[in-house]
Amino acid sequence: MTLVDEQVQRGREGRKAAGRSSHGDWAPASDREDPVAVLERQGTTRVQQLLPLRYGRMLASPFAFYRGAAAIMAADLAGTSASGIEVQACGDAHLLNFGIFAAPDRRLVFDLNDFDETLPGPWEWDVKRLAASVEIACRDRGFSPADAEQAVLAVVRQYREGAAGFAALGNLDVWYTRLDVDALIDYFAQTGTDAQVKAVRKVQQKALRKTSLRAVERLTEKVDGRLRFRRQPPVLVPVSDLLDASDAELLQSRLHRLLESYRRSLTAEHAHLLDGYRVADMAHKVVGVGSVGTRAWVILLEGRDAGDPLVLQAKEAQASVLEAHLRRSAHRSHGKRVVLGQRLVQAASDIFLGWERVTGIDGLERDFYVRQLWDGKGSVDISTALPPGMTKYAQLCGLALARAHARSGDRVAIAAYLGHSDRFDRAIAAFARAYADQNELDHRALQDAVAEGRIEATPDV
Template identity: 50%
Template sequence: MSVNPFTFYRGSALTMATDLGTRPNSGLNVQLCGDAHLSNFGLFAAPDRAVIFDINDFDETLPGPFEFDVARLTTSFTLAAQNNGFSGVEIENITLAAANSYRTAIAEFAKMGELEIWYNRVDASVLSGWGRDAAGAKGAQAAKRTIAKAQKRDTWSALSKLTEVVDGGRQFINAPPVLVRISLESDVHPIIGGLLEQYRGSLIDDRRELLSRFRLLDVGHKVVGVGSVGLLAFVILLQGRDESDLLVLQVKQAVRSVLEPVTAPSEFDKQGERVVSGQRLTQAASDIFLGWIRGKQGRDFYIRQLRDMKWSPDVTLLAPAYLRAYAMICGHTLARAHARSGDAIAIDSYLGTSAKFDNAMLNFGLAYAEQVGKDFARYTDAIASGRVAVTRDEVVTANLAFAASAEYGIQAVRTPTAELAGG
């Protein structure tokens, strides 16, 4: 978060949710992503193995006013464009593209039948069209190359980087602080098995049968992204028919949404179930292994495949035309997500046919980006003065051990040898 205002923004969803909660809202509720910044969109494989583009992070999902997500998205493009050093006109055009794409897409979905909305998705052909519109044939080719990159990021690409074969068996590598292997000692193995059985119960029936054909091989602790720092996350290695039939699952802690204080408490007692339910409702197609568990100590987790053709662009490398095209794709995708759970006709009527909404989002994005810059300056000043303690990657040399209680609680425990800045 201390790198630049954009990374600070990515890690401060709670701050923005609190700010948005003080403003009047439309009262037109949808299932919000809750943290709809541009880095939480990307490519992944649908169950039919087609590569599609959609929202890919639902840690904060909760019902709420549709404009919360739109404001989060448009401001992220403002900040990304500023961080890339684009001109004022380019920044405005990119921000407007996100808002305009959302508004025009909602108008399209308002005319569609419910089934047509439900089956709608952004696939390879749609992405190529967006690329062609942005930069002609060159843009279409860039889209095809992007999809090809995503298709290479499958289970085996993850296995090649995260695992090794030892004494004839595959296991996770030990590469702290990013990945720390957890030894499956005799007292730990049955506890993990119990958690997997609970997870199996959260799956749709046919997926339960599929999971039952895999057995546990190994477990590791893996660091997660900026917005999830401080939450527990694990990886689980499973084997099916033979050593070539492998599956890697990610287990990630779920806590209460940052939106709860400004919207309403979740209808779900289990936060992992909240995340999974919101994701299934909002995405055009979801991971077949999406499920949840709760440890008896009260910690909630959701589970998904670690990598299944998942890919998001490095926006710092995008030229203005491509970032603008990306803004249009994200705006369209967010509108489709909202149309699945909300009233697209009502939202379309609220937004109207003029550019008034687009300009309002632009003005908000510019003003809020300025506020983020001020907050970031205060944050880095607090770090420099020692008022805020931070942990740097280079000093996280902790030997992470796995502690699993008889109550099925999971936690990563740092041994006394750990030297962590700021405690």
Template identity: 50%
Template sequence: MTAAPAASLPKSSSARKERVAQATARMPLTAHAQLVPWAERDPVEILEEQGRTRVPELLPVRYGRMLASPFAFYRGAAAVMAADLAASGSSELTAQLCGDAHVSNFGFFGTPERKQVFDLNDFDETWPGPFEWDVKRLAASLEIAGRENGLRRKQRRAITVGMVRAYRQSIAEFASQSALDVWYARAELQPGLPRLAKELPKAARETTRKVLSKSRVRDAAHAVAKLTTPEFGQRRFVSDPPLLVPVRELAPELADDLTRLLDLLLVEYRKSLPPDRRVLIGRFQVVDMARKAVGVGSVGTRAWLLLLVDELGNPLLLQAKEAAESVLAAHLPWPALDNQGRRVVEGQRLMQASSDILLGWQRVTGLDGVERDFYIRQFRDWKGGYEIETLDPATLERLGQACAWTLARAHARSGDPRDIALYLGTPPGPVPADGAADGPGAVFDEAVGDFAVAYADQNERDHAELVAAVESGRLPASPNL
């Protein structure tokens, strides 16, 4: 379930020219400004449909979090935007998509070499599709965040158009590099992060420094200290319903059965790991488990925390998160893998420069007899990010450019960056020293900037519909959780 690799496409210049010409005919650059609402559009109905397979008692938490603001709504409404994008047409130039590439889904984490990197960090919706869908999701998120932060229209425009320009120029750079150079590219924070720390004002540099310092202490030991308590000589998860509920409290009469089920999930998950990682995970044993509500859009999916310790008592915290079908799958036919957890893992490995060494997947049959897919990863391995709603214009602008570079690299790994670069009107090659945006490519920048404004307006209307649905009693909501 990966995007069509560049190696499988004809390499002749005439074949490439024909592909680009066909993409341009399907979707001229100016057409990217268009937002075409789908027939009988009802965003609340989409959220209700998603909720039918989720944990019922957590749905009020999800809706409550989405009520907080238009930006919070947008974070949870990837399925709504997928339907909107499908109705608006595409270039059909395929890459592996994040599927939910809003600005809060980029951040920091630790590599196996224990370096900090900046990368995409959410792949629940990953799926092959037209590259520009990710770009538009990111652009709209910056416009929405800018509105929430009280930025002026010209400031927001500079941020969104600057991000699209950075994507276009970055994909052109990657198009001129060898396949190995693209694969090795990553945004290390040692010695510095490209396009983020560059020329930041003093206040913004201090914000970045604090975010990085905070992320470095967000590891298993930190999470264990926060989420567990000593009990009879062993750490146990604290109880904080409905956000964190130990297995022993979910259904006391079924606690033993549920524990055995989660033990089975862990045992079978090991089979998805490379042999050396199986040896590593074999040095740990599970000592407690709990259900945890996570994120905004993910709330209600089944997510478990598993506390493990080695023979010296050192902790390892794993998260087993339910993987449902991507919100893009209904709109973009593609041969599916046999496991949605595997879809997430393989999509993540394809798009990220360096992935969690314990990333794996599994399918289990629940106590209700329903088969569900999961992916498993370390919980909070130096993971961190910006509080988007608090950022000043300069930091948000640089962050958008860092996201653009990261997204372009992810697309260049899985798609054909030369096709994309030529379609965008920017021949493969390094970015000019002056960063000039003149030429045909600027048409795409401005068009997506227009789309971001139109979609931010639509998102505000959608958020208002959610508010109305909660006030009318159509949907339950528990704010501030």
């Protein structure tokens, strides 16, 4: 029996552990934890003053709630069937955690771009998280149930067909495969409408402008002839505004040490490149929805002069929400967990992607990962998408997820498990509908908790 034969057999045996149709059988557990309690427990390790903003952002819509509810869904997925085939799971593979960014060769690529929760785990969990996000996004847009189902079936079918395609490739071919934006534009030109092609080109052009120079333009101002981060509380707050002079100086010195030691996580040539910059200013910046409350710093560096900037983001990395239901990370540093997981899954990663652990002024050690704040980053605005556009975008996400799993897991076994029929597709569509219903109930529970005064929420800014 060849290696491929063994992998195929492994995939088909996975159907005994979890029949493909079984993925559609989901209902909340009888002892399911109060979703608001899950969020409150997460909040105990976050910046308390920012929690009302996090809840305010999650209140905006069921989809906004879903973006911040990865911990809730991880607990729900723990009770679902799985084939026993593991990959480096993203852990939070919803629609808006895919996007465009610049590869080291400066070409734009489309891929997963959020790895805060990454951990080895069942590939099915990522597929379910993505499929449910499609259903929820379609409902938010007011699409008909038929249109929503078509979009969900399309994303799962694309994942299944993508898995089959990658299973037929050699190891190096899979490793080097990436979704170049130029190729995607050609694809849309052949298969999509003029409006879809125009929309993709618009995202491409916006991403090309989103660089450190753009970050400096948007986030800084000149003070006494030197660039400094703007004061835009609570979203952007310079270090000097957060603390008194002595504590601010202490924090800045520790962040400087973070950068000095973080360089050891870079390759030698990229560490050399970093050495050509000096720190000019630092600020706390609120990011995302689910990440609100975690400590995230932006660091302005200057190269040959102020016209040669580099803006880095140092973002706190806490334990993955998957760890409570799978196993603890093999890495002592959660920053290292995030970075190594990202490097494994992405076809091309930021040259400044690295990690470090730093002691705060409160004496507590925290893990961080560091990357460029903006480096050709762009995303599709699904809030204005029509059904055909949503379906096309969902398919791209499904293909990107299949490629990510093919890099880190047994792609032949996954493809053999999925097979050629749409049995798995329809099961996941049923799961997505059921979970979207539950997500709406959880969103309502957060609304009730705010109305009752149990938690405080502030409007988004």
